[in-house]
Amino acid sequence: MSIRHYVLLATDGSISLPKDEILCTTNRENVYIFGFTGGLLDVDGVQIEENKYLDYTDPANWDTIFMKKGTATIPSPIIWGEVGDHIYITLINIGMEHLPDLKDFHTVHMHGAHVATQLDGFPESSFGVPMWEQKEGQPLEAPPKATYFFQPEDPGTLMYHCHVEASEHVQMGMYGALVIYPSMKSLAKNGITKCNRCGRWKLNGQEQYHIPKTATNRNFAYNNIHSYFDKEYVMLLSDIDSAWHESVSIPNNPNPFNAVDFKPDFWLINGRAFPDTLLPHPLSVGSDPNLTQINYESYVHVKTNEKFLLRMINMGYQVVPWHIHGWHFMVVGKDSNLSPFLVLAEDCKHINHKLTEMGFTNTIGSGETYDLIITADDKRGLYRNYIVNGQDGFPSLCEQLNEISKIDPTAIFDIPEEPVNCANPQLINYIEICNQPYGDPNNKFFPQFYPMHNHDDYKVTNNGKYPGGQLTMIQADAPDKPM
Numbered sequence: 460m461s462i463r464h465y466v467l468l469a470t471d472g473s474i475s476l477p478k479d480e481i482l483c484t485t486n487r488e489n490v491y492i493f494g495f496t497g498g499l500l501d502v503d504g505v506q507i508e509e510n511k512y513l514d515y516t517d518p519a520n521w522d523t524i525f526m527k528k529g530t531a532t533i534p535s536p537i538i539w540g541e542v543g544d545h546i547y548i549t550l551i552n553i554g555m556e557h558l559p560d561l562k563d564f565h566t567v568h569m570h571g572a573h574v575a576t577q578l579d580g581f582p583e584s585s586f587g588v589p590m591w592e593q594k595e596g597q598p599l600e601a602p603p604k605a606t607y608f609f610q611p612e613d614p615g616t617l618m619y620h621c622h623v624e625a626s627e628h629v630q631m632g633m634y635g636a637l638v639i640y641p642s643m644k645s646l647a648k649n650g651i652t653k654c655n656r657c658g659r660w661k662l663n664g665q666e667q668y669h670i671p672k673t674a675t676n677r678n679f680a681y682n683n684i685h686s687y688f689d690k691e692y693v694m695l696l697s698d699i700d701s702a703w704h705e706s707v708s709i710p711n712n713p714n715p716f717n718a719v720d721f722k723p724d725f726w727l728i729n730g731r732a733f734p735d736t737l738l739p740h741p742l743s744v745g746s747d748p749n750l751t752q753i754n755y756e757s758y759v760h761v762k763t764n765e766k767f768l769l770r771m772i773n774m775g776y777q778v779v780p781w782h783i784h785g786w787h788f789m790v791v792g793k794d795s796n797l798s799p800f801l802v803l804a805e806d807c808k809h810i811n812h813k814l815t816e817m818g819f820t821n822t823i824g825s826g827e828t829y830d831l832i833i834t835a836d837d838k839r840g841l842y843r844n845y846i847v848n849g850q851d852g853f854p855s856l857c858e859q860l861n862e863i864s865k866i867d868p869t870a871i872f873d874i875p876e877e878p879v880n881c882a883n884p885q886l887i888n889y890i891e892i893c894n895q896p897y898g899d900p901n902n903k904f905f906p907q908f909y910p911m912h913n914h915d916d917y918k919v920t921n922n923g924k925y926p927g928g929q930l931t932m933i934q935a936d937a938p939d940k941p942m
């Protein structure tokens with residue numbers, strides 16, 4: 460059990476959204492937003508080096524904290540802990556840089572957390588946190604603040620958001636992911652243990668050879684052996700009506716936006732629209748393992764045969780049919796609750812059925828979360844021969860592509876292999892689907908690339924231009940072991 464103390468600063472800021480499909484495009488739109496900045500201050504009393512400035516008990520930090528006005532982005536920092544942890548979130552309302560007269564309260568509502576009313580962040584039944592103001596010509600005084608507390612009983616994927624005038628403050632961007640891992644204790648209660656001496660994972664005493672010795676309790680989504688994963692990704696989905704944001708940005712607007720006129724024109728994954736979704740996420744910083752455990756990267760990069768977890772969160776106002784190419788996903792949980800099928804799968808091994816809820820499209824309503832696990836199964840067995848050598852009298856697909864490229868070379872698309880940095884576009888590795896830069900002819904098949912996207916395909920646009928919006932890629936490299 461750990462005591463984890465987060466400090467969130469409520470303020471405004473902006474995000475820059477691409478208006479076309481070109482990677483590293485300079486054709487962009489700035490959208491005014493509200494949000495939380497800040498992050499993890501300390502774990503069990505030990506402060507995180509990068510975030511020491513958040514220690515509001517030290518008056519020497521007040522100026523630095525106050526200066527964070529105007530620096531919010533979408534989404535807000537990830538808050539995470541383990542079952543049984545004591546999670547404290549101190550909220551300081553540092554006010555709006557662009558709208559100094561907007562003295563709205565803010566709160567932290569931990570959506571899906573079973574906290575008491577007093578801690579629920581619904582202001583109408585609890586409280587709001589007023590703005591920290593500096594009196595004319597006076598030094599700063601201690602900020603008004605409140606600390607929320609959450610003791611998670613179950614693992615899973617949740618979210619948090621401000622609940623003050625929620626229609627506006629949520630649309631403006633005051634939200635982030637909240638992730639709870641099982642603890643070693645909660646796993647053990649469900650028969651999952653790790654042998655101290657040999658390092659092997661066991662279920663009810665039976666060794667689980669498919670789970671590597673390097674795995675920790677944070678490689679399980681739930682207290683269930685089937686929820687093991689090698690890598691994990693948060694997919695926090697939201698939508699933006701830029702006209703609404705524009706309207707809020709006008710001080711004392713005589714014609715305030717009517718929420719029922721909501722008509723989004725940008726659709727985001729972790730605060731970004733395609734092709735930005737392929738780039739490294741600007742919020743992924745920090746050398747401390749407490750800061751790097753989980754992040755907002757949206758380009759999924761795995762090895763064939765690995766299992767990856769997608770923590771789907773819908774914070775937008777529209778239902779999202781999330782479609783994943785390449786493989787079926789397994790629903791391991793919904794709204795921080797283990798799928799009942801996985802319980803059955805353990806109890807009823809004799810039943811000749813997968814006993815899992817599988818799919819290739821996951822419909823996610825606003826305020827819902829789903830935990831999806833995908834095994835990046837190897838497709839060489841069925842497909843490599845045809846693609847590389849040809850079969851059943853058909854020439855190889857690569858040969859066919861060669862012919863096509865003689866007629867029109869632009870018909871063979873370049874794929875950006877996990878890009879490195881937008882400021883250095885020359886570092887982006889483009890590859891051709893039949894001309895991979897790997898010497899081993901057996902590996903001619905890799906990497907594999909699969910998109911995943913909102914299947915309301917008009918939401919795969921920016922400003923009406925395809926492709927954009929809620930679209931990203933999964934890259935599966937060659938497996939460790941040869942076939």
Ligand SMILES: [Cu+2]
Binds near residue numbers: 564566621628
């Ligand atoms: Cu708010």
